[in-house]
Amino acid sequence: MPQGLPRKIRVAFLLQVVMVSLAVIAAGWLVSLVIQMGFVRKLSESEASNFFARRAVDSDYDVPHGRNFDGWFVPAGQAATGVPAYIATLSPGFHPMDERALQVRVEKRPSGTLYLAYDQDRIDRLMFAFAVLPIVMGLLAVLAVSALSYRVSKRLVTPVNWLARQVAGWDPRAPDIDALAPHRLPPDIGSGEARQLAQALHRLGERVEAFVTRERNFTRDASHELRTPLTVIRVAADLLETEHGLSSRGERSLRRIQSASRDMEAVIDAFLILAREGDIEPPREHFSVADIVDEEVDKVQPLLDGKPVHLHVVKHAEPELHAPSRVLAVMVGNLLSNACQYTDSGDIEVRIENDRVSVRDTGIGMSRETLQRAFDPFYRADQDAGGMGLGLSVVRRLGERFGWPVVLESVPGSGTLATIQFVR
Known part of the structure; x- marks a missing residue:
């Protein structure tokens, strides 16, 4: 049974795992893209606003630094001393610098210019920790749940698949109903609906077997019992035909008897042919x-x-x-x-x-x-x-x-x- 239930369930679960995995990966990719394109931009903007707000209150407020970024502040009217040249020449705004693995924000205010340079490698590691790792964990959870569901589903359909194979292998003329006898059922059939179905099929097989036996016996007996009196009638009519001195009325009656006996024999043959199984061919002639x-x-x-x-x-x-x-x-x-x-x-x-x-x-x-x-x-x-x-x-x-x-x-x-x- 190449297209049995277990194979269909296995294919369905594989498709489910593939589709869910693709959905999770796509969602993770979108999340990481949003973080990379929007999170750093918003974070740098917030950091710059916070710096200038603090600077307005405290002129000695230090330039912000962190594990993932570096900062420089150039007061108004002064040269950008200490700021890398490739950053100092940037115009105000947010600048992704892929060739240097940096994302730079330049914020210019009346009091001066703030430069914030974020390390792209560190940001990628953060993305892995906060986005990729949860995605991997989610995929593993999907695989674990799918595997468990598949095992449970397979355990449920295995008895039905076994019953289907047994019934599909039956010969209609001689079904092997003993395979479904209660004492021959495999242990995984259990005691639920599958066992009840097996018992019902076993009882049905017994009835079919009894019906086929009766049909065969009837065909055999009818063929003999119906032909015997017809043979007697035909032989008697043939003998009577050899007698001389029959009246014209008697001859007509004799022909009607012979014709009726032939008709009856043909009808019996037709009914017996219809009573036989479809794959048992009657005698043919040209x-x-x-x-x-x-x-x-x-x-x-x-x-x-x-x-x-x-x-x-x-x-x-x-x-x-x-x-x-x-x-x-x-x-x-x-x-x-x-x-x-x-x-x-x-x-x-x-x-x-x-x-x-x-x-x-x-x-x-x-x-x-x-x-x-x-x-x-x-x-x-x-x-x-x-x-x-x-x-x-x-x-x-x-x-x-x-x-x-x-x-x-x-x-x-x-x-x-x-x-x-x-x-x-």
Whole structure:
């Protein structure tokens, strides 16, 4: 699980540390810049004002000196003796002298001129002590808090990440639910919500396993139990067909029995295919779509007895498919049965294209509301019509199972167009 929660949390904390560190560094840099550009300027201005105020009271007041600066005072009308030449020539005001690592203030009053020279190196050391050092301490505090928060968060999400890996590794056909059994949970799962989630997943896995077992048993048993009586019916019908002397009515009944048994076998095959798991492929064969359509058209012809309806097939192509032929037979047969049932006059056209089979009728059609629910199981717009409303639902499910989407278009009173598209 390369994109698991621990990795995401680690990335989030790293981004947080980087962003906070950049913010702290930027703030420290701005503070130091303000101090360098403004603090010394204000300090020298205040020092000069204080000196001249004291000098006005006491003419012998000494020139200010400190650990970080030197001062010289030149009374009015006297030469700047003792003042360095590179300072004595400066005009009144504040002068940064980067080449000499000095910041100089020249303050001129009627009583004389005051020179104050601040040592830039000492000021930088003060900046380190009062600005850089707190920034470093702040960054260390951020790193310590982030590391502690990361450890706590990792401890909290580790059980969830472990559960996610276990569930992601499940085989849907045979999930390894024993890994989530209470006695096999790792110690770091603890006794809180993570353990409750693990127990819930274990119970869910047991239910899924039981469901899969029942589904497999049903598929196996249904395949045997449903085919056995159908085989008896078909064999009996074939034997009866060899008898001589059957009346025309008996022969028609015999053909209907044989046709119904074939239909029932196709429906059973379709339901069993739908009941199987999606990754279990049913037996496939190479067949002609036109052959299947012709067979299904022959089967539904009796449904049109006594109706002024013309059923015909238009073949614009001869497509062939490699799939279970009975699946397409069930789909086409259901669409044809619906068309015959809801068409009282006009025509029914089955059109075969290279990539589709369509059934168009001139029947009663469907409203927009009915069309939206046409594929719902057990839904019937006409409650008096025969059947259980399962035909179109089965057709759609089979189409989705084999990649043959089914599309319905209908206009009330004008008929319906049903299309099976072959996606290749």
